[in-house]
Amino acid sequence: xxxxxxxxxxxxxxxxxxxxxxxxxxxxxxxxxxxxxxxxxxxxxxxxxxxxxxxxxxxxxxxxxxxxxxxxxxxxxxxxxxxxxxxxxxxxxxxxxxxxxxxxxxxxxxxxxxxxxxxxxxxxxxxxxxxxxxxxxxxxxxxxxxxxxxxxxxxxxxxxxxxxxxxxxxxxxxxxxxxxxxxxxxxxxxxxxxxxxxxxxxxxxxxxxxxxxxxxxxxxxxxxxxxxxxxxxxxxxxxxxxxxxxxxxxxxxxxxxxxxxxxxxxxxxxxxxxxxxxxxxxxxxxxxxxxxxxxxxxxxxxxxxxxxxxxxxxxxxxxxxxxxxxxx
Amino acid sequence: xxxxxxxxxxxxxxxxxxxxxxxxxxxxxxxxxxxxxxxxxxxxxxxxxxxxxxxxxxxxxxxxxxxxxxxxxxxxxxxxxxxxxxxxxxxxxxxxxxxxxxxxxxxxxxxxxxxxxxxxxxxxxxxxxxxxxxxxxxxxxxxxxxxxxxxxxxxxxxxxxxxxxxxxxxxxxxxxxxxxxxxxxxxxxxxxxxxxxxxxxxxxxxxxxxxxxxxxxxxxxxxxxxxxxxxxxxxxxxxxxxxxxxxxxxxxxxxxxxxxxxxxxxxxxxxxxxxxxxxxxxxxxxxxxxxxxxxxxxxxxxxxxxxxxxxxxxxxxxxxxxxxxxxxxxxxxxxxxxxxxxxxxxxxxxxxxxxxxxxx
Numbered sequence: 204x205x206x207x208x209x210x211x212x213x214x215x216x217x218x219x220x221x222x223x224x225x226x227x228x229x230x231x232x233x234x235x236x237x238x239x240x241x242x243x244x245x246x247x248x249x250x251x252x253x254x255x256x257x258x259x260x261x262x263x264x265x266x267x268x269x270x271x272x273x274x275x276x277x278x279x280x281x282x283x284x285x286x287x288x289x290x291x292x293x294x295x296x297x298x299x300x301x302x303x304x305x306x307x308x309x310x311x312x313x314x315x316x317x318x319x320x321x322x323x324x325x326x327x328x329x330x331x332x333x334x335x336x337x338x339x340x341x342x343x344x345x346x347x348x349x350x351x352x353x354x355x356x357x358x359x360x361x362x363x364x365x366x367x368x369x370x371x372x373x374x375x376x377x378x379x380x381x382x383x384x385x386x387x388x389x390x391x392x393x394x395x396x397x398x399x400x401x402x403x404x405x406x407x408x409x410x411x412x413x414x415x416x417x418x419x420x421x422x423x424x425x426x427x428x429x430x431x432x433x434x435x436x437x438x439x440x441x442x443x444x445x446x447x448x449x450x451x452x453x454x455x456x457x458x459x460x461x462x463x464x465x466x467x468x469x470x471x472x473x474x475x476x477x478x479x480x481x482x483x484x485x486x487x488x489x490x491x492x493x494x495x496x497x498x499x500x501x502x503x504x505x506x507x508x509x510x511x512x513x514x515x516x517x518x519x520x521x522x523x524x525x526x527x528x529x530x531x
Numbered sequence: 532x533x534x535x536x537x538x539x540x541x542x543x544x545x546x547x548x549x550x551x552x553x554x555x556x557x558x559x560x561x562x563x564x565x566x567x568x569x570x571x572x573x574x575x576x577x578x579x580x581x582x583x584x585x586x587x588x589x590x591x592x593x594x595x596x597x598x599x600x601x602x603x604x605x606x607x608x609x610x611x612x613x614x615x616x617x618x619x620x621x622x623x624x625x626x627x628x629x630x631x632x633x634x635x636x637x638x639x640x641x642x643x644x645x646x647x648x649x650x651x652x653x654x655x656x657x658x659x660x661x662x663x664x665x666x667x668x669x670x671x672x673x674x675x676x677x678x679x680x681x682x683x684x685x686x687x688x689x690x691x692x693x694x695x696x697x698x699x700x701x702x703x704x705x706x707x708x709x710x711x712x713x714x715x716x717x718x719x720x721x722x723x724x725x726x727x728x729x730x731x732x733x734x735x736x737x738x739x740x741x742x743x744x745x746x747x748x749x750x751x752x753x754x755x756x757x758x759x760x761x762x763x764x765x766x767x768x769x770x771x772x773x774x775x776x777x778x779x780x781x782x783x784x785x786x787x788x789x790x791x792x793x794x795x796x797x798x799x800x801x802x803x804x805x806x807x808x809x810x811x812x813x814x815x816x817x818x819x820x821x822x823x824x825x826x827x828x829x830x831x832x833x834x835x836x837x838x839x840x841x842x843x844x845x846x847x848x849x850x851x852x853x854x855x856x857x858x859x860x861x862x863x864x865x866x867x868x869x870x871x872x873x874x875x876x877x878x879x880x881x882x883x884x885x886x887x888x889x890x891x
Contacts (some may be wrong), residue, residue: 247755277773361845391618393842419830444832462760464789479725490548
């Protein structure tokens with residue numbers, strides 16, 4: 204990847220300190236986000252995909268803690284910023300939207316004012332000017348009748364409109380990076396398609412990089428440029444989207460793709476990955492996928508594989524690809 | 532009314548013809564037991580002009596109602612999986628619940644094996660109720676946290692008169708085996724299980740009384756992909772073993788494609804299109820079906836370049852549904868008649884479509 208990197212996460216470790224022991228929710232994750240691209244982060248519940256970016260945003264709360272690694276935003280280390288400095292970055296240079304827009308909006312304020320607040324907080328503009336900016340962004344995210352919607356309360360809007368408001372709020376300060384955590388999971392398919400198209404357009408027009416956290420391989424295939432597949436706190440495979448789907452390498456990614464029912468074929472039975480996601484407190488000693496992997500050998504149970512590079516920009520955490528050399 | 536009856540009769544005939552054709556194909560393809568195919572043609576349950584409305588405030592003079600289900604006619608055949616698909620608020624869950632009288636219909640009839648169960652007395656209905664079960668979406672909310680697995684699965688058995696403790700334990704353990712829950716979990720509580728295992732417990736409870744019909748209300752929506760495929764396979768296995776009939780409610784069209792024999796697409800309380808799964812996916816006749824199919828993100832980046840036609844706008848309110856065809860506000864092909872007159876069901880082969888200007 205030769206493009207300029209806006210966000211770089213290097214060997215991030217976030218642990219939860221619970222009564223039962225230390226839980227490695229994020230276990231040495233490295234992610235690079237080039238300018239103006241859409242990066243997909245996929246994995247099942249509990250794989251650490253959300254926690255990675257909660258750590259980036261400084262939103263991890265007790266008992267969670269970042270215990271190692273560095274986060275660079277535009278070349279600047281933001282890992283150890285004080286809360287006050289961090290709040291200048293958050294919402295301004297990097298912003299985040301969540302799955303359920305109803306719970307992320309304040310129910311007792313009109314949505315327009317909530318978006319305006321983001322502008323007033325970060326930029327020296329008059330309230331009138333800020334309102335104009337809000338109306339502009341409402342138009343940009345496809346909210347009809349923005350003047351009327353400005354004074355609507357969250358409960359008066361549909362799920363799709365609320366998510367548009369959230370995206371507007373996240374984009375209004377023209378951040379370098381927007382993190383979208385399952386932004387379409389709570390929406391219907393026809394609305395999901397609209398929101399995905401909107402995010403693609405904003406990415407293209409405003410040059411904002413988007414990190415799309417999702418469990419849906421379809422969403423990834425549809426909009427992402429580059430994909431990271433996570434499992435039990437680690438990146439298992441990373442590649443450009445086309446390479447990932449054409450030359451799927453890690454047994455976990457292969458299993459994941461095969462277990463999705465396809466629209467264009469009638470299967471008698473679905474492929475399944477046996478077993479369940481391991482408890483992070485009692486991870487296997489070797490590869491974290493070894494207990495469910497059909498191709499696991501003796502070595503997989505005792506040693507941890509590194510990320511190996513199978514082709515330019517395609518990394519796989521599996522011993523089967525060891526001869527290819529370590530991913531850098 | 533008589534006009535409506537005629538139409539229904541036709542629908543039934545058309546459906547039966549198709550079932551025969553499909554039955555033959557299946558026998559050739561997979562060597563399915565001919566008797567099962569024979570059974571499959573029988574209507575297990577059919578709904579006639581079913582209406583469900585919920586009060587939604589308003590004034591006494593001018594009360595408002597949510598039109599959740601409006602004039603639905605539907606047959607479910609013995610041994611098939613009929614999927615009910617549509618976006619949130621289209622009335623698919625309400626319809627599922629009305630069909631087994633978990634909710635009382637506002638109007639209409641439901642015939643189960645030839646008997647009208649609407650308005651049937653509680654004592655009479657109890658005999659049929661054990662033949663109809665339901666599996667819910669959220670395995671976290673549908674199991675009582677204070678009951679152990681043996682109590683959850685055993686409860687319907689006790690309710691329907693199993694008194695002997697030894698017999699009960701044996702039956703519960705057998706059911707646990709059926710759904711793939713290890714025997715040592717007999718005394719455990721729901722919080723000790725993962726989402727997929729909890730859904731298996733819910734399935735064991737549903738099949739405990741040897742039901743004929745199971746309403747599966749989004750049974751895999753809350754599960755991760757790798758667990759989802761395990762549960763879907765389990766549902767298919769159980770259907771084969773016990774000859775179960777499923778009404779499978781889902782918003783996920785890829786899952787429906789895998790599990791369903793026939794699909795019924797709903798929009799805002801009304802049926803848009805009913806037909807055989809493969810042909811409906813291949814050539815949707817109702818514009819809404821086509822938009823739904825188009826909108827699904829496909830797990831193949833090569834398909835992305837194809838410029839997709841997307842639906843604009845949002846789902847209208849079920850309190851004040853649009854006049855005429857309820858889809859006309861979002862439909863690019865709508866004309867005057869669509870705004871004025873609700874489309875009648877018309878048959879196209881085995882397919883029934885409710886549209887003035889069907890595609891294709």
